[in-house]
Amino acid sequence: MDAGADSTMAGFLELAAQNILSPVVLFFVLGVAAALARSDLSIPEAIAKTLALYLMMSIGFKGGVEVAKTGLTAQMLKTGAAGIVLSFLIPVLGFHLLRLVSRLPAVDAAAVAAHYGSISIVTFVAATEALRGQGFTFEGHLVAVAAIMETPAILSALVLARRYAPSAADAREPIGPLLREIGLNGSVVMLLGSFAIGWITGPKGLEPVAPFLVDLFRGVLCLFLLDMGLVAGRGMRAGWKDLSAATLGFAIAMPVVSALLAAALVPLTGLSAGGAAIFVTLAASASYIAVPAAMRIALPEARPSIYLTLSLGITFPFNLAFGIPLYQALAAFTVR
Amino acid sequence: MDAGADSTMAGFLELAAQNILSPVVLFFVLGVAAALARSDLSIPEAIAKTLALYLMMSIGFKGGVEVAKTGLTAQMLKTGAAGIVLSFLIPVLGFHLLRLVSRLPAVDAAAVAAHYGSISIVTFVAATEALRGQGFTFEGHLVAVAAIMETPAILSALVLARRYAPSAADAREPIGPLLREIGLNGSVVMLLGSFAIGWITGPKGLEPVAPFLVDLFRGVLCLFLLDMGLVAGRGMRAGWKDLSAATLGFAIAMPVVSALLAAALVPLTGLSAGGAAIFVTLAASASYIAVPAAMRIALPEARPSIYLTLSLGITFPFNLAFGIPLYQALAAFTVR
Amino acid sequence: MDAGADSTMAGFLELAAQNILSPVVLFFVLGVAAALARSDLSIPEAIAKTLALYLMMSIGFKGGVEVAKTGLTAQMLKTGAAGIVLSFLIPVLGFHLLRLVSRLPAVDAAAVAAHYGSISIVTFVAATEALRGQGFTFEGHLVAVAAIMETPAILSALVLARRYAPSAADAREPIGPLLREIGLNGSVVMLLGSFAIGWITGPKGLEPVAPFLVDLFRGVLCLFLLDMGLVAGRGMRAGWKDLSAATLGFAIAMPVVSALLAAALVPLTGLSAGGAAIFVTLAASASYIAVPAAMRIALPEARPSIYLTLSLGITFPFNLAFGIPLYQALAAFTVR
Amino acid sequence: MVDMHPKKRVEIVVEAPALHRLTDALDRAGVTGYTIVPALAGRGRGGSWSGEGLAGDAGRMVIVVSIVDAARADAVVSGVYAVLARQIGVVSVSDVAVIRADHF
Amino acid sequence: MVDMHPKKRVEIVVEAPALHRLTDALDRAGVTGYTIVPALAGRGRGGSWSGEGLAGDAGRMVIVVSIVDAARADAVVSGVYAVLARQIGVVSVSDVAVIRADHF
């Protein structure tokens, strides 16, 4: 290792420490701890849903306002294309990796792979917060890229399942309505709708709603991460027994693999350092809201105790605590 | 048309455009679009109720604080009296108009008419936001006038129904408890209670709660209008088949008629330009929370698919997008 | 009475008036009035729970940040010890006082006593708001003291019940799991967890979440007190018939007795004038969330209509309106 | 073994604005108790509804469950019917067995 | 006295993501209506679940209650079964009596 790498490592460790001691991560830890200790602390379902919608509304609106400033650029289309490619590709990679290292049935492997190809908006948000804390900016259109990357992975996973687990994933279920359902999913509509509104109204439209959509954002995020910690901790307690060392290892290796893949595509997108970090984080993140619901319909034989525990119980905390600074360091290389 | 009217028209068009492209209206449009596209985007009931209460709390408190500054004036009593007259009168007008142009049964016509005599707080709020955006102020006591105008229309409609649809609206249901129920309706109590508290504590009391009650207001309003759009869109999809061209036309003509009536009364009230615009908007607005619930009790034979679709599905969007700038222009004439 | 006492009395009356006319108290009064008038005004359960969690999160975090500034001190341990002593002692006193003045069965008396030994976080918060309004500060670690004082009173009450009402409080119910349940109670975990996070992150961690956790606090408190007023009013209407003049008197005398007891301990703690006022208020406050739930498990024969009405219907409003300024005046003596 | 006593379980899906009228009717019919359960959405001959996003009571349904003595079931159903005849709602009655008969 | 008519009450505990498929199946089976009731938490052979804190539909159950004509009950249960065979859920059927038979 040369001096540059050394200082990169030192920088990474500092980033990681700073990240882990942020209120956002600590509230997640509090949630996990409370759930594991069987505290009755809980956030009502109606509130959890609304917090998620609020986050979509806020990041969508703010992203749209950014795009209103810059206008539509070729960079956006390139980044979007790269995102779609990743969302299609990662599940294929993930599926075969999982089959290689574990004895998971094909239908479970396909469902897990779908989660890793899709994205997690909260991981996205946590990455933007970490960046902002260091004075980085990022391209507003990445919000739209995040929305676009939600769905292709599901398609990929279905194709895999139909090929490798034909009995579980028979062709009875038409794929069109399913994709429509996922595309019109409430959180996607909220994200893209708010993005469009932000784009239309621009900075002038953001101003009067900023105390709600901007100023409260980080505090609300803490509350939402507490909630995610509670749900993740409950899931860990219940899902533990269905997991093997191989699947656990996958849940940590796969995001890193996806991040490397995304990093390789960054130069084609022309993203800034901040934007690249977000893009890589998106690729590395795993869905835990939209894809699980889609899998219950498309691949009901796949076990939620496996895919939810891996995505929400292992990968999400890993990304939150270690992945985000790691991907940021990785992205820094790609834009030099 | 002379030059003055020309510039008024140009001013109106600019106002209308500005209004339609405000985040508040765009979020309503997003909600309608999502509902029509059958997205599963939805705001939990508990949240919708609380957002409505928050709006009442905020406008009540702020209105009371304004009144604390000016003290009780004769203008308030005059405006209140004018409001009560309108709330009694508009249903009579609406009922006969509706019977004239459509073949709606008398009980349905009476129920619809009640909605147009009463008021919509969100329309009120949207009008105040539009005004504030242009630097206008308005009299704080109009909040109390809004509360006062909620109920008389119901009484009017019951009298009409008992006269023209005696079988549906028999005298079995005593009218006293019903009016008490409506008067003690949660949103009325919240509005008037917060108004009283604002009046008592004055600007000094508002200060510590302003970040919650004032700063967040517009952002919360966006979320609430998204919700109203979702509900209105769902209602449009379901209620469409029960409506005729005549009733649809009524839902657009009636608010304009009410606005003209109110404009005629403005000179008697001594309201400012901003206050007059609000007063005219109140008259033109149609209830969609308090009156529908009252009608289910008082006139259960009347079909909600008709009155809710007209009030929430047609008149509310019309007022939000076109009515508010129109009423403002109209009011400008009356206070010259 | 000498001149000093005179001016103290005048000061107290002014404090009391100022307190009663604060928005927080007025919203409580609005809630009680609405409930007594049988208005259907209500806050959904999911919202009420979340408002309570928000208050815990906010005061916990802010308290932790204060402690991060000062570091761990001997004063904290002393105050904590004094709090634990009070929480154990007050129920014993309360139980015997209640048995002396009323004919309440022992099991009811023990349950009531548990409430007065434990604490009410909202009373705590209302006291801090009143202090802040006058420019006082208080020690951040009192938040942890509040959490610590929740549980010992329950233990005390169980011992009393097993001794004086052996048939109702038989030894079937093991006490360990019960205490664990209470200690891991959601609101305690939220309070202590946020306290720890605030302590870890310090003022730098508070900054980004301050618009949510600090600025909104007072407005949210108003909404929560409206809700408490509604619940208290409903409870008054229902619980009235189970109460006697003696128990009612107890609900006003007991907090004053507890306050005197706490005031006697203040010199041992080394608290500031503000801190002493809070400490005395904690002792005088009575639980209405954690202890009632614990009593339903530990002493199911005790009647909630009695302990809830006394704690939430009498003592809480008394403390809110008169107690807080009184305890503040009392505390002022102890730190001279 | 715990002794069981035959009762009737009356389940009423009723529009929310008419809830108070319904519980008043149950009170008048002398039921010893009832429990109100929320409904999220539904469909009937009058089309479908959903409580989502509603800030008011109109257009929402709730469910009232009351366990009543068989001897009183007829009176209860009649009382309920008198209210519901003009409102939106569905009433069904089934046989159940309860412990603690003195409760009903 | 109010006339009562025998019907079947079908109660289905179903995972939330499959709800639309279930209500579509009910529609196809020709039921005249149904009401959806929230569930907070539960336990089955597959372990326990809770809706608390969930921002999405996966991992949550809801309950659908439909009162159907006895003659149609078999068809309804078959239709429901076709959907539920692959999903998480429980179906139970009981006898009820209703007023206003024309409603069903």
Place this chain on the structure above:
Amino acid sequence: MVDMHPKKRVEIVVEAPALHRLTDALDRAGVTGYTIVPALAGRGRGGSWSGEGLAGDAGRMVIVVSIVDAARADAVVSGVYAVLARQIGVVSVSDVAVIRADHF
């Protein structure tokens, strides 16, 4: 046609703070599952209650529904009774038929 199997449906209205004790009793009695349903409000001999505005568990009721084998119903009701004897609550049992008997 789908095969149906007779079972018992046990419905328990129980005060929220005692919920865990109740589900523990159900677990001990060997039920294969249960579903918890929220209650909004109610009235009993002890007066009326409402969950509205409550930040805590005290004063609120929930409903637990468990479908059990007829052979086990007695044991379940006894187990439930042992918990509920000291708590606020109501238990009722009815006959139902289920598909997928292996589930219970």
